[in-house]
Amino acid sequence: MSCKRKDFGWAMILLVTTIVFLVILLGVSFIQHKLRRRKDTELRQQFFEKNGGGMLIQRLSGAGPSNADVKIFTEEGMKEATNGYDESRILGQGGQGTVYKGILLDNSVVAIKKARLGDRSQVEQFINEVLVLSQINHRNVVKLLGCCLETEVPLLVYEFINSGTLFDHLHGSLFDSSLTWEHRLRIAVEVAGTLAYLHSSASIPIIHRDVKTANILLDDNLTAKVADFGASRLIPMDQEQLTTMVQGTLGYLDPEYYNTGLLNEKSDVYSFGVVLMELLSGQKALCFERLETSKHLVSYFVSAMKEDRLHEIIDGQVLNEYNEKEIQEATRIALECTRLMGEERPKMKEVAAELEALTVKTTKHKWSNQYTEENEQLIGGHILSAQGDTSSTGYDSIKNVAILDIEAGR
Structure with a gap:
């Protein structure tokens, strides 16, 4: 018994x-675990402050009426x-960081822009972009859904536009x-209307400062969405110019800018003029393969106009016998936008x-051409059935009358 008690005691x-x-x-x-959670919480709070969270909240509260949540x-x-920021999710990389395709818990697809690690200058740009986009409510501006500031570098979350940039469509290999x-x-x-809204109709006037084809996204319907507002600025109504980096x-x-160090709304006008030239020509804004005096697209257009050879630089896919006047008018607008002096x-x-207004003209011409072609078929068929091979003179005469009637109806 004593041994059993002893064993039980040891047990x-x-x-x-x-x-x-x-x-x-x-x-x-x-x-x-508690210490790790506290440390993680403190670290996230440090990142939040380092990424300008407090400053952002303060600015949002004092920036006037906000149009976005x-x-x-x-x-x-x-x-x-982003599946742990997997490389397969990367949509693009550039000077302002990396853009990932993201899938949220509700299965909605978004674009997530992550700043470059170690580049503290981008923090102010990210804060600025949130501040600017919170003031904008426009169908042709990419929508900012939110941000994440508790990571080592800030993240911005946008609506997902899945048909690339205008640059891709004009110059890239992903799209024909x-x-x-x-x-x-x-x-x-659409882009001109958006910039006009930013300059004149937004709750606080906004200068984009980086208008280019790479910052114009296109959706499935080829609707333009102006993006990348990191360099943009909100300006007071009475402030015409803005000193910038x-x-x-x-x-x-x-x-x-090279002479004055100043940017104003006319700077966006100049940049838009270059974009319009790209749309007309299908050529890049800056190309070192062109002649020395034509490396810049603006110089290329100016010299072509002076030498009466504009047809040589207009994209062959857009120029035809029916839209020549519209092309010339659009070229005139582009050249006015890129005048050397901003006040001009x-x-x-x-x-x-x-x-x-040019769109209305193009639509009228398209309808006119279609109407004329249909009349040619109908009238030509009627005359051939009535007069056989002797109808050519009568056909041309009636065709001309039809065209004159349409021209007069404008």
């Missing part, structure tokens, strides 16, 4: 010791949406360059109105 001691050890182990694990996303949500004149003119009208892109940058350039609302 109890071992059991109690094991329980105490497990309790201590669980306690230590719990404390470590900016959602704050979590770090875990961003990792899950099959944009018709009607497509290009409509895109020009170097922004913009070579080939699109207002030449006045039109305002964006004037440009938008002229292009809108």
Whole structure:
């Protein structure tokens, strides 16, 4: 009996010791978990402050009426949406960071822009972009859904536009360059209207400062969406000019900036003029393969106009016998937008109105041509059946009358 009691006593001691050890182990694990969570929370808070979260909230509260609800996303949500920032999810990379395709928990597809690690200058640009886009409510501006500031570098979340950029369609290899004149003119009208809205109709006037084909996205219907507002600025109504750091892109940058260091709404007008030239010619804004005096697309257009050889640089896919006048008119607008002196350039609302009027002319000409072709078939068939092979003179005469009637009806 004594041996059994002794064994039982040792078993109890071992059991109690094991329980105490497990309790201590669980306690230590719990404390470590709490400390890790506290450390992660403190780290996220540090990132939030370093990424300008407090400044952003302060600016949003004092920037006037907001047109957008900016959602704050979590770090875990961003990792899950991008499958841990997997390389297969990368949509593009550039000077402002990497853009990923993201899938949120509700299965909605978004574009997530991640700033480059170690580039602190981009933090201000990210804050600025949230601030600017929160003031914009326009169908042709890419929509900002929210941001994540608790990561080492800030993240911005946008609506997903899945048909690439205008640059891709005009110059890239992913898309065949099959944009018709009607497509290009409509895109020009949409971008011009958007810039006119930013300059004149937004709650606070906005200068984009980096208008270029790479910052114009296209959706499935080839509807333009102006993007990348990191370099943009909100300006007071009475402030016509804005001193800035170097922004913009070579080939699109207002030449006045090099002399004055100032950017204003006419700087956007200049950049838009270059975009319009790209739409007309299908050529890049800056190309070192062209002649020395024509490396810049603006110089190329100016020399072509002076030498009466504009037809040589207009994209062959858009120029035809019916739209020559519209092409010449659009070229005139592009050249006015890119005048050397900003004060000689039109305002964006004037440009938008002229292009809108040009759209009406193009639509009328398209209808006129279609109507004439149908009349040719109907009238030609009627005359041939009545007069046989002797109807050619009568056909031309009736065709001319039909055209004159349509011209008079305009």
